[in-house]
Amino acid sequence: MPYEDLRSYLDALERNGLLRWIDKEVDKDTEIGPIGRVMFLALPEEQRYGLGFRNIKGYPGGRVVSGVIAASSRMVACALQCDPVSAQIYERVTNGIANPIEAVMVKSGPCKEVIDGPDKLDLLAFPIPIWTPTKDAGPYLTPMWITKDPDTGVRDIGIRRSQIKGRDKTGIVFGAPDRYGAIHYAKWKQRGKPMPAAIVVGADPVQYLAAPSRFGIDELAVAGGIRGKAVELVKCETIDLEVPATAEIVIEGEVDTELLETEGPFGEYTGYMAEAQQRPVFRAKCITHRKNPILLGLISQFPPSESSMIKRHLLEESMRKHLSRNLSIPGIADVHAIEAGGCTAILWISIKKMYTGHVDQLVFGVLGYMGMSYYKWIVVTDDDVDIRDPFMRDWILCWRVRPDKDMRFIADTASVEVDPSSMPPGFDPENVRGTKVIIDATKKWQYPEVSLPPREYLERAVSRWTEYGLPPLGNVRLPKSI
Template identity: 35%
Template sequence: MAYKDLREFIALLEKEGLLARVKAEVDPEWEINGVTKNLQEAAGPAVLFENVKGHNVSIVCGIIGTPKHLALALEMDASVSEKEITEEWIRRTEHPIPPKLVKTGPCKEKILVGGKADLNAIFPPVKWHKEDRAPFIGTLGLQVTRDPETGVQNTGIYRMMVRTKNETSLLMCPHTHGLQHLQRWQRSYPGKPMPVAVVFGPEPCYLLAAGARFRHPPAEDAYAGALRQEPLELVKCETCDLEVPATSEIILEGEVYPEELEPDGPFGEYTGFQGGAQHANVFHLKAITHRNNPIFQGTREGAPKGRGWVESGLLWIKGEEYLLYKALKKVDGVVDVSVPIWSSGFHAIVSIRTLRRGQPLEIMQKIWSDPEFGSLIKHVIVVDEGVDVRNPKEVEWAIANLVQGDRDILVIPRCLGESLDVSQSYSKRDWLAHTGIDATMPIYEYEAEGTEPPPLCDDPDIKAKVVAQWQKYGINI
């Protein structure tokens, strides 16, 4: 049975030893930042801060903090491999399950409209990174909009910085469906604001669907249904016709003027660097509805360090991996694909069974020419099928042993760039050099001189025999 709400998932994580409750008082100015960073580096549990200084709302972080948490959100066994999660994700999302509209739900336990709606009363002012310009209430706020042309809803995750008690910034990057809706809205209803609802703390699969990227129709809510394998229940907003998950902790209702832009940031980014100040849209609050004793959900974005993972990476970089995996699985010879979250989503690693000459370059071109993920992937590394694309040691082994720089590295300059790629100074970031590394064995070069590459000395058959009778040796490993 799918999780009914965030609280049910929190209870399960706690039972599995994957969530810690912090009863000690924590200062939202710096302490939540420090505790969550330390937990990320240790691949630690999710955390529920129950005693936030100066505030009576609890904060939950890291519910998708490691692949184990991700597996449990999908009701899979916590011990499954990342590859199994990828395959199950693709299998389930092939068959979207439409949501059910219900009359009301727990997210309507308190309804605060107009002047009664005050962001500061609900959201603890968390500084996720020391240099953030202001508290960001939206790190895991999920924005719901409706396509003014097709009527299909979208849900994405776009950050929101507090400006006043009823205003936040809202940063939607060019590739997002949210910004596309806003641009279409501006064409259809010039001068008018577009309704936007923001969901905090839904059941976990809606969060997963919002962070990943899907083709529409249907909406993310139907993909969330597919991931949880049951229809999601939605309720109508109070002040507009948008539909949001009924059991969510907090819903903000408001609107955005397409032409209104104000400063946003600095903010600590998923690359691990501080993102500078820029301009973003402004969200004007019209109503808040919430559960009794709501839980605020947020996350410390950044790059994974130490033994760790980061929730933001697991939510959206994994989403890129699923899209890429799905597209490449249809290509002859492709065995496995990964987009490591420690590469900030810039690397795609593909393993292949070599079928013909030139295959690695064909794969690189296929990735970079894709309109959805091509511009996000800076480096493509192609390895042979025996190399585990999810094991950085094996990938590095392949690069070290099989690459000749003049033969195996392909550079395509002057492609579309990514504004957060700090490998170039600010004025150069419009452009990017796509780089491919063919780290497969050059079998055709050996063939041309009438020889063969040396075989591996792994002897997997002998190892398997020994492992099967391991007890006999009395060695614990």
Template identity: 30%
Template sequence: MARTNRRWERAPVAFKDLRAFLKKIEAADTLVRVKKEVDFDQEISAAIIKAGAAALFCEKVKGYDIPVVANLFADRRKIELALALQTKNPIEEYLKRLEKLKPPRLVRDGPVKENIVTGNKLDIPAALPIPVVNEKDGGRYISSGIIVAKDPEYGYNLALHRLQIKGKNRAGIYMSELQHLHLYYKRAEERNEPLEIAVVIGCDPSLYLASVVTGPPDLDEYAVAGALRGAPVETVKCKTVDLMAPAHAEIVLEGKILPHKREPEGPFGEFSKYYGPQGNRPVVEFTALCHRDRPLYQTIYLGRRQRDNVFLTSLPKAADLYRAAKEVAPEVKDVYLTPGGCGRYHAVISMKKMFEGEPKLVLSVVLAHRIGVKHAIVVDEDIDIYDPHEVEWAMATRFQFDRDSFFLNDTPIHLDPSSAFKRKTGLLTSKLGMDATLPLDVAYPQVCDVSKEVMKKVEDNWQRYLEG
């Protein structure tokens, strides 16, 4: 037993599948079970909102015998559970794991192949409890589908993309020009070929975290997931496309994005908490539905009161910014992408400033990064960047707009409604960097507080103070 424990401590936890992760969440008392039947038309979303930060398990969905699970990444604690992060600085541990990528391991068979439906029997909206997420969405949307694709030069890509159901075996897909799947599709279209895809719904949490990592086009997110979980992802060959899919996924849809074919897609409530407008976009034709016995359908709520998507995307993106910022300022301590900034648009960076002007080097790197941060604030290491009151205090008392800020104009961004509708520049936006650090060459007023010794005394003996 002791030997097993030591091995467990050396490596991160490797959840084999979604079900193992759900058990871990339930054991941590952060899972709510909804026993009353719910409708796929917005009622699932309303239950997700009502659950707050708790993970949700809807046992009965009207018209379906497949339960729906959601909110599995709804706060920082669940992200730490997903990756078994133990350190005070999760970003450091996250990046350390990525130093050793672990390519996937192909196996002969897996639970996802327990049921395979093809041909005329394929009826995806009848088979799966795909929700209508928000009131004015264009229809039912798969919001939690990890799209697996392959390019002859770049290899595998895994990424989250929305899919609007359009019939028994068809869907519309949105791909930003800034994303690698769009690059893969355009390269296939130039060859007059469809782009084969697999859509993974419900799986080991490391795959979801890997799917939102930023990197070069040839970065294999399967290998990223293996690094994060401490063991290779087991994959199986798909039935109708030349791709590998996770062997222990709950559901996998196989198909292809058709070349030179566009149809109306949208609107859809996006991570920006606004509806993304309708547009003519590529079309997916599905060729197979594979799923486990008694599968679980995992969904991600995107909308004004979203949590899942914000925390899912913020750690990988913050880690990329942290790594880039430390290249110009080694004393950067932490990076936080705030929930109010949709887990993307607003960054707060903690650092120990070594010389004047150094924070602006950090801000330049963060704002230029392809993640798309619009507003970035650098603060001293005494500020808790996860406490918005502390950050606001630093801005209020350590920041002068005329000397401590600068702008970047006409830089690319993804799904920012203010650039599309206020500046009317589409993918181009303006960005603001703010240095809220203390000056090194001025005797600044001291922060007032009780002594650490007295505070510790009271905290350590608080119950005795209450009892008298």
């Protein structure tokens, strides 16, 4: 059975030892962010768990969960309801994209248990944390935003940081002008109308995993395909949009397309503070929520974080599927987005190179799929190395790249807005520009043999290890390239 909502998923996390509730009183602005950060700094991925806070100073009965969508691959697998091996995650995601299930409308749902109209709007009543205390401009939500293209009616779901600016007001950030949400905003602005938008906090985890990817089709339909069951939607009360029926909190309203106000600073997934900028403003018209809603916040900021992990799996798998199945590019062994760059800055691909132009074909496929703002480094290498092994990646750059011939630049193109190396402080967010570096790290001719003994010699040494009187080795991974 797919998870119907955040709550049934939290129960599953708890049963699997992947969620811990904290009963000690915490301050939402000075403790929740740092506790999550310490978990990511201190624990290796396989030991991380989600955090639940249910004794929040000044918010009796309030609950916040963070790190519950993507603290680890094991957690992502729990959300996708499969084993945490990459082949299974790949199958789950590719099946969902290949067999999307359109969301369906239902009359009502738990997200309508409480309806707060114009006279009762109060975002400050929710325990929304400050994630990087003393540096962020204030409390921030990291929710899913739902908007529609006014020309086509096509829906977009994206996770976007949302600064709480008052009882009925938030900020909104479009990470780059090529994001679908930004395109919707530009179209509404051109029409001289505000953009209807719904902010969704806390839903079944597959929706959260699907939201930051770009599949070229409705993310909710992909979520339905992955779950094997349609996401149920209800109509908003005050705007012409539909939202997940089992969401914890829905904030309906409009983004003003005339007004810009100061937004930020905010600690970003790059590991740096994004400076304050003039950005659009969202005004709430109605807030609907479950009774005693659970507020879900994603741990972003310094990598590794939930923000880097949330993008990794679905982005890698959907990219691999796009390149190999949609574009029919042969020979793709693996696609790996590097978490240090929040999975949007460095992409490695390994292939069995088959013809002239094979590497370029892949690179253009990647950029065409993701948009030009993602990936400033794209490295393509041969399939005899494990591109998930950081040491092997360095080895490849050392000995398979002649920089003057094998590196190419696409200069002065799009960039993610939060890359501090792209533009100096005070830049215009609409005009952020950056560079792509494409590295062909494949062998260009026959290489000498690797300087390792033959595999059977090494395997014999491993199997006799303790016979030599040496302590056990544990799991030995011999390089692929023998």
